[in-house]
Amino acid sequence: MSDRRVLVVRESREFLLxxxxxxxxxxxxxxxxxxxxxxxxxxxxxxxxxxxxRLRGPELFDHLERTGAPMMPRDIGLVVGHTGVASGERVLDAGTG
Incomplete structure (x- = not known):
């Protein structure tokens, strides 16, 4: 079986095979x-x-499972700097993307 994938389309229905x-x-x-x-x-x-x-890059977003993305230290520093979060405080991540 090949690792190559194609998009099979019928009207508005698409399947990745x-x-x-x-x-x-x-x-x-x-x-x-x-x-x-x-x-x-x-x-x-x-x-x-x-x-x-033929499968194109943008179509992967519609057909492949999306997983969580880890935050890099530089991104965490930016969030802390903008929000003023201090040691001992609780943070709720709403996953807004």
């Missing part, structure tokens, strides 16, 4: 061939068409 993977949806079972190339159309076993697209 590797060539050779199988996708089961309400539109049928889609078996993505190992030799699939972006720009082609593949069909489910029910004949529903899906377009295969």
């Amino acid at each position: 590797r060539p050779g993977e199988t996708l089961e949806t309400d539109l049928g079972v889609l078996e993505l061939p190992e030799d699939v190339v972006p720009g082609t159309t593949v069909e489910t076993h029910l004949g529903e068409p899906f377009e295969v697209r």
Whole structure:
């Protein structure tokens, strides 16, 4: 199985798959061939068409899991400086991004 991923699209629905993977949806079972190339159309076993697209960087934000990001010491210093947090005080992180 390849590490290369492609985006399989049907109207507003998008799925991130590797060539050779199988996708089961309400539109049928889609078996993505190992030799699939972006720009082609593949069909489910029910004949529903899906377009295969090359995966672009911005689309990764929609399809990959986002994890927490550690704060670097210089960033922590900036937060402390702007908020005036002192030793012994409690801080609530609301995760505003």
